[in-house]
Amino acid sequence: MQYSIPGLLFRGFHKCDTRPFVVEGQQVGLIKSDVLKHLIKYPEVFCTRDCEQTKQGFVELNPAFRDYNERTEQLEKVLRNLRSEGLLPALKGWRDEYFEVKSEHRALLKMERAATPLFGVRKYGVDINGYVRHPTLGLCIWLQQRSNTKETWPGKWDNMVGGGLSVGLGIKETAIKEAAEEASIPFHLVKSLVSAGCVSFYFESRQGLFPNTEYVFDLELPVDFVPQNADGEVQAFELLPAKECMDRVFTSDFKTTSAPVVIDFLIRHGHITADDVVDFTQIVELLHVPLQSFYTYKAHLGQSQRQHQNLQGETKNYRCSSLQKSMENGHKRAT
Template sequence: MASMASRGISWSDSALRILRNLDNFSQSALKHSCVPLVVCEKRVGILLGSVLDHLIFFPEVFRFVRNEDGETESVEVSRSLDTYDARSEAINKVVVKLAKDGSFETLNGWRYEDYEVTPGPNEPSLFKLERAATTLFGVRSYGSHLNGYVHHPEKGVCLWLARRSPTKQTFPGMLDNLAAGGIGVGSTVRETMIRECYEEASIPESLAKKMVSVGCVSYTYESFRGISMEMQYCFDLELPLDFTPKPMDGEVQEFMLCDIDEVKSLIVQDDFKPNCAAITLQFLIRHGFVSPDSEPKYAEMVEKMTNWH
């Protein structure tokens, strides 16, 4: 494969392309045909036209709000479903029916894990939803990601990267952060991160508790699965030189310790799960390994991540 330089593409250009692709919904041709999903007069999701064509057959669960021209302006979860449990049960039955009918590819990867559906961070949950269906309803999902690093006496700062199992339902075999996971029903951000540290990388709780919260990244992108609205809580953890992460739960194929130059090269080779590439890039920016002096598109990269929504 030709190098970026031989193709006239700088590292900055490639890194910025990754960020733009991850937050591509604002440029989607389908954006203007989408309508909001509303619960208790609060917007909780975004529905594609292809989804509307199926939800219309469940009038006891979904009410289509139309304008004077008969065009759908929004879809409202029936107000008769006036409790968390009632909404969760009714919507789950719809999702199960759509899965059995084979209506949407994303439902083939049923996860048996529920996510809370809220209007925004720290707002009360209005119902719970099978993880595989979150992109179908365009609801925001939440996760925790950990950048694990060491201070190597010869190579300087190095990052531990994970290669996802080839049997993973999403992004099999691609590079990932040291540990990461979705925040399911009944779990807090920190509990999720500590659990994923142990389950994915064999990091004991006593060590994982030393992680430092370093912010969030939030973005919306369109893919074959639907609309992904995601917010990832990010953590850094400095690890001892003599600690080696080990796969435990089968979700990771291997771990690699990479110096900064190797990490920068891997980020732009499209070998990373896209959001993990962005979270790794954020680490490089925060720690000064990507700076305005070294990268001409530095300001655009920072601005892009700042303006994600």
């Protein structure tokens, strides 16, 4: 297996011509100029302007909209118009399924799922790595084959269980629900679910921008358990030894956007190691692209406000993480 990752996925991001998409003073997305040219036809809904302090250009949802419902309705009206004009390919996949746009855990509006790549909204999902410690084959991993009738990635191999975070459900709750629907995993087994972190990656296509974060869970299953699909979205399940699973992940039969989850699992469980793979650290970095640093509009604003307040002789306490504090104390001690 030969890896050599030049970080192009990550660097590509910086080159792309995007502006922050701001709702209620907080950045929730990124908009490319080829999408912006359609949005500016609706000045009663979208304003483009520059931040007073940083001079950075951004796109704002009209701050006069009063609440969650008004923001949702106004945005949806525009999206339905754009869909009927047929100029944005992403909207051809309209699903009548909502995605909740949040900022710091506060829901700001909901948006048709097919439109999220146009606004570069961060998407969150859950994935369960179902595995077995087989007495003779060693670590084995359950994969699912997606139904041929699915809108996205039909017929491709995928993680045992996965799904997007939808309106109104928590992260572990979503994982448990998907485990029941996709693989009929009973409660006495699913209660052993272990949260194991998240992977973040980014890609661009003609549909738009895909800044994705998947919360990953590991679930050890008994050797004799066989997943059964309950919602018609899966056509088969297969248990593969780690090595064969790794090989399949790199074929075109595997859903590309699920590959990072399997690679992360194999790294965490010692089946891809620094001693046997070139560019191991780059792979780990590529599985954790710092999407957070591309959604910093509010932070910039906060910084400018802070500087402004300091000039006026005012001081204020800002929230700062324990880790951050601990690092800062560390610097002082080290110097």
